[in-house]
Amino acid sequence: MCERAHTGTALSAGQYPTSPEGLTVCAVTGTRKPRRATVHDVAAAAGVSRGTVNRVLNGGYVSTDARAAIEAAIAEVGYVPNRAASNLARQRSQAVGFLALEPHSLLLEDPNIGAIMLGANAVLSLADHQMVSLVIDSDRDMQRVGRYLSGGFVDGAIIVSARSHDPITRLIAEIKLPATFVGHPPDLDRSIPFVGIDNIGSSRAITERLLATGRTRVGMIAAALDRDSGADRLAGFQQALGDLFDPTLVVDVPLYDYAYGVKGMRALLDREPALDGVFAASDAVAAGALETLREAGRRVPEDVGLVGFDDSSWALRTQPPLSTVHQPARDIGRNAAESVLRQIAGDPVESGVLLDSPVVWRQSA
Structure with a gap:
């Protein structure tokens, strides 16, 4: 660490002696550290006032000649804006929270959440915003993240997998944090x-x-019925069957998870050994169901037609590949991030955006 040099000049705390060349001298190592260029240096090199430089840095109007001179001076003196100080002055963090309300295990295994996150991060990165990942897996997490959001550490938030009556939903509305949900919780x-x-x-x-x-x-292995996605997929299944819908052929499991696909399929076969078709609420659930069908000696698709949902990497890992619904996860992330950034900027946004999700038909059905 570089400490103040012992010279005949009195220095205030945090001040270091400089050489005639404008280098900070380290008394411990004897090395010379380049002094960080300031707005004053830019103003002097450009022949303008410091206020004019600040207007350029903050996106304000100056004449074309002044802007060109300032940009040339910035390159000449090697000035790098202090974003932390600027954000503090504007009461901005330049960060957006990515809230995933999922168990840790599912967060790591679910390819859709990863794709949504990557899509959002691509947009935020281009806008010079940092994405802060916030995982909520318990009541303690909920309280901790709630305090974090209320403390102004992020300028906005993207919320994935919100359930009905989530406290985080109410909090975001109360503190008026710019936010966009992935999905549409009923409340x-x-x-x-x-x-x-x-x-x-x-x-x-x-x-x-x-x-x-x-x-x-x-039958259907219906997952995550406490979320809009799970409840809506069951509603669509029931609409398609109409009078043929049999509630005993619906098994409810809590998560979009491979292991629950295994358990759900076993329960369906116990209820109806003659089952010849299955809609699994996600590709991960469908992959687990496929394993159970194999163990039971049921061929797919010859004996049982099986379909999933998401068109995730799970759909192509299975043999045969899954018929499924394509969920444009990266585009969802990108749209959510753009929505939050527009809100931060004070621009109008659409209240709801629905992206296309076509059927992708493969060999499993």
Whole structure:
């Protein structure tokens, strides 16, 4: 660490002696450290006032000649703006929180959450904003993250997997934090925008396609019914079946998870051994169901047609590959980030954006 040199000049705390060349001298190592260029240096080199330099740095108006002179001076003296000080003055953090309300295990395994995160980060990075990942897996996490958001450490938030009556939803509305939801919780404050897909319509479409293959006893492994995505996928399944819908052929599991696909499929086969079609609420659930069907000696698609949802990497890992619904996860992340940035800037945004989610038909059905 460089300490103040012992010279005949009295120095205030935190001040270091400089050489005639404008270098800071380290008394401990004897090395010379280049002094950081300041706004004063830029102003002197450009022949303008410090206020004119600050207007350029903050996006204000100056004449074309003055701007050109200041930009040349910045390059000449090697000035780098102090973003931390600027953000403090504007009461901005230049950061956006990415809130995933999922168990830690699922967060690491779910390719959709990862793709949404990467899409959001790409947009935030281009806007010089840092993405802060905040995982909420417990009541303690909820309280901690709530304090963090209330403390002004982020300028906005993207919320993934919110459930009905989540405290975090109410908090964001109360503190008026610029935010966008991925999905549309039923009790969502109408002032908070969302980005998602038509889960009902897409689930209805893939179930109708499955029924068109001649399946007559079709069940569903319905996951995450405490979220809009899970509840809507079940609603679409029921709409497609109409009078053929049998509630005993719906198994409810808590998460979009491979292990719950295994358990859910075992429960379905116990209820209806003659089952010949299955809609799994996600590709991970469908992959678990496929493993159980194999163990039971049921061939896919010859004996049982199986479809999933998401068109994630799970859909291509299985043999046969899964028929599924394409969820544009990266585009969802990008749209959510753009929505938050527009709100931070004070620009108008759409209250809700639904992206296309077409059926992708493969060999599993």
